[in-house]
Amino acid sequence: MIQERFTSQKKLILELVKKSSSHPTAQEVYYEVKKHLPRISKATVYRILKNFTKKGLIKEIPLKTSRFDGDVSPHAHFVCVKCGKIYNLFEKTLISFPDIEIGRVLRVETVIYGVCKECEEKA
Ligand SMILES: [Zn+2]
Ligand SMILES: [Zn+2]
Incomplete structure (x- = not known):
């Protein structure tokens, strides 16, 4: 049960970043995810984003405030x-x-x- 919820959290976050063209900050992703999963914590969203970056599913753009990119093709x-x-x-x-x-x-x-x-x- 817990595993199930975790998986759908991850799926939602990945979908949000992938379909966004605005290169959202972790904070922006968090606000967007919260609309669907009101009880999710900011720490969880940050952790999942970092994990996706490490796996190469998304990219982190190293600006003053990091932004996340669902398009991992070189650009x-x-x-x-x-x-x-x-x-x-x-x-x-x-x-x-x-x-x-x-x-x-x-x-x-x-x-x-x-x-x-x-x-x-x-x-
Ligand atoms: Zn402008
Ligand atoms: Zn980009």
């Missing part, structure tokens, strides 16, 4: 400093590097900071 991120929106970038030059002398590259996490077109047009 870079553009962070708008005005609205805080995070955009995906799939340009090859941003996600791969030629051989590096120091060692073997496992992954590249590129974060570009800027002002998005939407905000630029509002200004």
Whole structure:
């Protein structure tokens, strides 16, 4: 019974992150999960998110406040400093590097900071 509930908690969290395109923070995921499972604790949500990240089911974007990404395909991120929106970038030059002398590259996490077109047009 307990096992069953645990499994559906995990499933719900994974679904929420996977279908979100906003790269939510753990806090945002928690609020969203709470709508469906009012008794879930923040610690549980954090733990499950960390666990999914470790398993490679989702990605953690290391910003000042970590954000989570359901799209694990290689891509870079553009962070708008005005609205805080995070955009995906799939340009090859941003996600791969030629051989590096120091060692073997496992992954590249590129974060570009800027002002998005939407905000630029509002200004
Ligand atoms: Zn913006
Ligand atoms: Zn992304």
